Amino acid sequence: MPINIGIPRALLYHEFGSLWTAFFSKLGVPFTLSAETNTQILDHGTMLAIDESCLPLKIYLGHIASLLPKCTHIFAPRIAGYHNNFFLCAKFAGLPDIIRNTFSLADNQLIAPNIENKSQSTQLKAIYSICQTIGISKISGCLAYHQAKQTWKNHNSAPTHSNTQIAIIGHSYLLNDAFFCRDILTVLKKRNLTMITSEHIPSKVLYQQAAIFRPDIYWQLSAKLAGATRYFSQLSEIKGIIMVSSFGCGPDSLMNEYLEHHVLKNSNTPYLIINLDEHTGSAGIVTRVEAFLDLMNWRSES
Ligand code: SF4
Numbered sequence: 001m002p003i004n005i006g007i008p009r010a011l012l013y014h015e016f017g018s019l020w021t022a023f024f025s026k027l028g029v030p031f032t033l034s035a036e037t038n039t040q041i042l043d044h045g046t047m048l049a050i051d052e053s054c055l056p057l058k059i060y061l062g063h064i065a066s067l068l069p070k071c072t073h074i075f076a077p078r079i080a081g082y083h084n085n086f087f088l089c090a091k092f093a094g095l096p097d098i099i100r101n102t103f104s105l106a107d108n109q110l111i112a113p114n115i116e117n118k119s120q121s122t123q124l125k126a127i128y129s130i131c132q133t134i135g136i137s138k139i140s141g142c143l144a145y146h147q148a149k150q151t152w153k154n155h156n157s158a159p160t161h162s163n164t165q166i167a168i169i170g171h172s173y174l175l176n177d178a179f180f181c182r183d184i185l186t187v188l189k190k191r192n193l194t195m196i197t198s199e200h201i202p203s204k205v206l207y208q209q210a211a212i213f214r215p216d217i218y219w220q221l222s223a224k225l226a227g228a229t230r231y232f233s234q235l236s237e238i239k240g241i242i243m244v245s246s247f248g249c250g251p252d253s254l255m256n257e258y259l260e261h262h263v264l265k266n267s268n269t270p271y272l273i274i275n276l277d278e279h280t281g282s283a284g285i286v287t288r289v290e291a292f293l294d295l296m297n298w299r300s301e302s
Pocket of ligand 1: 055056246250252
């Protein structure tokens with residue numbers, strides 16, 4: 001079979017997907033993106049994963065299962081952290097090993113560059129390891145990466161916002177996956193509410209906001225959530241905050257509790273925490289969001 005790299009549309013694809021796809025496009029290497037998350041992907045991933053896995057990891061495995069029959073390789077970088085002083089949770093650091101064990105893949109089927117931090121040397125080593133696996137010259141790889149990074153930066157420039165009423169906070173792979181958030185978005189649209197997500201705030205601002213928490217937050221994605229919560233809770237134009245979390249997430253289970261007690265309860269902004277799992281039904285989410293919005297309106301009118 002001619003080379004075809006499978007890219008799962010899950011987890012950090014929702015932060016770096018446009019960088020990865022631009023990179024392989026510029027190299028002229030064929031790749032296949034998995035479909036948007038759907039029930040079949042969810043069910044397959046849930047069956048493959050161990051019970052203790054978080055929901056996003058289950059989904060990720062489902063995406064890989066859907067790619068394997070049509071792809072020669074799977075692109076699954078091992079990312080331990082990409083911001084100074086922070087680390088991603090252990091699931092990210094162990095991702096290639098989880099995939100190898102779940103699907104019994106041969107080493108050369110997995111393109112798993114190692115990203116320890118955002119240093120230039122780490123990025124170069126990662127490019128070289130990808131080039132070696134797919135038989136491309138290092139120079140072509142570096143050139144393609146440089147161009148792709150530019151495309152990605154332009155793609156990620158933060159939009160301006162005004163008259164925002166509802167803030168939605170959560171990991172990018174929950175908020176940007178329509179399968180998880182479609183019900184929340186549908187209710188907000190129906191009520192004609194404008195909204196902003198933590199994804200719209202520049203990372204620099206989120207980390208600055210998170211820097212005031214003591215002891216320091218260890219997990220990088222938790223720091224972003226904490227920064228977004230503090231940032232939104234201080235804005236008068238934000239009339240309500242919805243935190244979206246997933247069942248089985250260790251860092252979120254601690255962080256949500258902490259933020260609820262130390263940030264949200266001390267602010268005047270109404271908030272709702274939604275925990276998603278593979279059994280979460282649309283009706284339950286819609287009812288909770290609608291009730292929250294009613295309460296929010298009632299409070300601002302009284
Ligand atoms: S941060 Fe939580 S949701 Fe994300 S991969 Fe780790 S355990 Fe799963």
